[in-house]
Amino acid sequence: MSTRLQTGGTIIDRGQQIEFRWNGKRLRGFSGDTLASALLANNQMLLGRSFKYHRPRGLVASGAEEPNALVGLGEGARFEPNQRATTTELFSGLTAQPQNAWPSLEFDIGALNKMMTRFFPAGFYYKTFMYPRAAWKHVFEPVIRKAAGLGAAPKDPDADTYEHYHTHTDVMVIGGGISGLAAALEAGRSGARVLLVEQTANFGGRAIVDGVEIDGGDAESWINETLKTLNEMDNVTVVNRCLGAGVYDHGYVLAYQRLTDHTPDKDGPRHRLWRIRAKQVVTATGALERPLSFAGNDVPGVMLAGAVRDYATLYGVSVGDRVVIATNNDDAYRTAITLHRAGLIVPVIVDARPEANGTLPEQARALGIRIDTGKAIAKVKGGKRVTGVSLCVQAGEGSVLEEVACDAVAMSGGWSPVVHLWSHCGGKLNWDAEQAMFRPDPKRPPTGADGNGMLHVAGTANGYLDAASALADAGQAGRDAAKDAGFKPAAGTAPKAVSEAEAPILPVWSMPQGAGVKLQMKTFLDYQNDVKVSDVRLAAREGYESVEHTKRYTTLGMATDQGKLSNINGLAILADSLNAEIPRVGTTTFRPPYQPISMGAIAGSARAELFKPVRKSPVHAWFEDNGAVWEPVGDWRRPYTIRQAGENQKDAVKREILNTRQNVGLLDASTLGKIIVKGPDAGKFLDLLYTNMMSTLKPGFCRYGLMCTENGFLTDDGVVARLDEDTFLCHTTSGGSDRIHAWMEDWLQTEWWDFKVYTANLTEQYAQIAVVGPKARQVLEKLGGMDVSKESLPFMRFAEGTLAGIPARAFRISFSGELSYEIAVPASQGRAFWDKCLEAGAEFGIQPYGTEALHVMRAEKGFIMIGDETDGTIIPQDLNLNWAISKKKADFLGKRAQERSHMTDPDRWKLVGLLTENPADVLPDGAYAVDGTTAPTGIKTTIGRVTSSYYSPTLDRSIAMGLVKHGPERMGEVIDFPTTEGAVIKAKIVDPVFFDPEGEKQNV
């Protein structure tokens, strides 16, 4: 059993006991524990079930690479699935649940899957369940969906807050082990701004556990001293519990700080996402130990040798009384020695190498520990817990020589430098055959904006596995980074580390080397996704040569640990199966983030009211207080209708329309785009932008205009007013103001840079209030201050002055067919003007109206709407707008495109009005017209579609507009619109102007 040792534990505080809950049980740990170490101390070795076979799984590692110990953490609004026990700091009241087990961790029904192993080979998703076809949708898929997935999704909204933080630095150092500390110190001494982040709570990495000596003292003293020095330097920032998650282009780095995970009662954001711009990055990310591939290497109790040493040294936790060591290198002997010194039994060190005579093996031998060289583990015995191992010769096929009883196995297949961050942005790797690992190629670093390297790797991460050379390398990396960031590294003496010399590793990818299929099927590469050696070999046999394809076929490395433990072992097996060299097979792509980061951190503060900015007009608050039903228009919210007490939406729209047609309505048109275009070439510029002529417009006049893209398609429309000889005010659609302003600047800055034209987007400078209806003039006259008579201010003219004491520009323009004034006033006085209009208009029956009434009234008049009648494929000619396309102009945007054969095709669908035979039927928006014929594919031939369709209260019947093939030539014909319900609505093709075709009402 695993238990807490009487002594030891450099980072726990035995004086501070902490209570927590695991799987409903009340347990105790110490301050400084991780959830993993506390669980081990309580003899909780079985922590979860694997994804595919639901095999019992326990801790393998002690850090970020842990594949198995994923738990559901917290409760209710603070519940989070898939949390790593090894990276979860223990706190008082912590509550955790095992995952992927039903009905219980101890007895899991899904474990029956393991009996089905032979039916779940590599790629089983692709191979099985194909027939009968219907069964996939109704049987297999629902069942697999139910069983799939690790952990449960939280049900409640997250109770915590999150934020982003941007920072700029000269040198960013990722990793706070001795290499990171040394690099940060060297870079800091040059005067560069340095940011050092460490993913755990503690600095120093493995140096303390491995008993490294630095500058003649123990590692711990040097680490503390260095941290103190760094913290005292003004140009250095040190942040712990902060993961360097990803390195991106141009020195952009994301780091993930966990502020309150270990103290959930503390105020403030739970996580902070650091968005960093670094001139140079140093990654001092260390190395990860590889498992060995032997049968039963997933039985709870089989752990990485380094992790076993961590638990003993850092947390004072023994993983078992009798621990067999399996290794192919010298480092694992440190674990044997540590355990022996802690009073535990190491029955045997199984070393695959033919001999082991290095310093560390000799030390172990001297302690009386049995060392079996040339041997391997044939098989691990036990189900939910290791009970023993059987030994064999490494060179053979697994014939059992001897059985050794034990309750844990500490394995080491060697160490792989953490090259993830180096690789994120394109750093290349070399295979170091001697050390059996990929390491960064300093000649091919990720490059920054200037084409030079932007990242240096320091220490172990750079392939220097022994402390002495790691520290020397790290100091150099810190100096190089400072130099590349434009600083002069300071002269000084670098720290010197001493550690035991190690004999070379023997690459061992399979144990024993001749293990047969039976053993391979119990030899796990990827613990989380249950990928075995046999799966990778099968993939290779089936023709999967690319490591990327094999990964996806077998799911190797696709779990939440992203194959931190399995990748190298997996690709070595693949290389062996393909009889290829490891570097030829290569690695899969390393993608950020290095470790999962929370969705909350990614969102930052962008949730609830901050999720997306809503643009609000100066009159917005009035609508909020007066029953508006909102509609999104671009990023704005506009009132769809303004309901009176007891009224439904439909009735409200009807009332608004009738009142506007009979009395007077008030519309907030502030969202309309308003762009000033000024300069001697303004007229010339607008002639190119609009399809019609603008340069001939006289000051004081307004003209409706169309804008097309260079492909000829209609993109925006609006009224242009000429303010003076040099100055035009262009109105755009509400959603189009930013786009059209950018479009103008684009042409002016990149194509017509010699035009003397300046633009300014004044959309928000003005509130624009439309006073619309037969009594509109009376309302304005009551407000007073301007002559708004027909004579002084005729249709399509504007005038400037004051209304009710507020500076105003009044445009005689109409989108409803009524007598209509659009009044632009300074936005800060928009609400006041609105209120004055309501007050002055009360006696005339004024009522505000919303966007739906606006839409219906414009449709009654046959006016097009960008986004209804257009969809990016419509040219003005389709909408019979030829009158607004200049024939005199030599050129305008879209002209050439509109002359192409497809655009002049007489078969193009054209705009018509549609009147249903039954006036009560309202055609569905987007409904298609058919001609009764059927294509060979069985699809009905369509000859048109509805673009706008409404019930018109003015005409008390339905009206619609649509695009119909040869439409304008087919006036009076009746065509069929099948509905999705199977009915057919018959509609007559008519002129699209349904109301006041002579325009008498607006021109009074």
Next chain:
Amino acid sequence: MSDVQSVLGGASFDGAVKVTEAGVQGMITLRGDLGSEALAKAVKSAVGLAVPAPLAVKSGAKGAVAWMSPDELLLTVPYDQAEAAVAKLTKALADEHHLAVNVSDARAVFTLSGDAVRDVLAKGTPADVSPAGFKPGVIRRSQLGLVAAAFWMTSDTEVTVVCFRSVGEYMYNWLCTAAKPGTLPIVS
């Protein structure tokens, strides 16, 4: 003037940094040849200041002037003097290609004050707001949260933030969230 309403009516929040909606501010967009003598003269006459260098903002007794782009300046004057100032600029630059417009009402203006003002900005802008990149006299046009913003320091502990009026409420809520007690300073 009683009809004039700023976007949030002068709302304020006492957080780890104080956030105040600063009310209406006269603002003029001036586009033209920033190297021309006539423009320099017109700017001097309007706000009593010289044309600023890129990323610079200057202020004096009559107002302030900020560099916005290679052909654009932002002039600030008291709100009720903006129209007159535009008229004066237009007249002074009549012989030069230029554009002077009143944009006072298109904006929302906020004042941040407190020791951690830089950290409030850093929660939402990718611009360098450390003393190396940002100090009194520097203006940045960037983003804050999810919207466009311009900001400059009026002292080491005070920042002016300007955004479009329509997103003034979003900006205020964003700033208050970023200035929440217990979240600042980021690095102590």
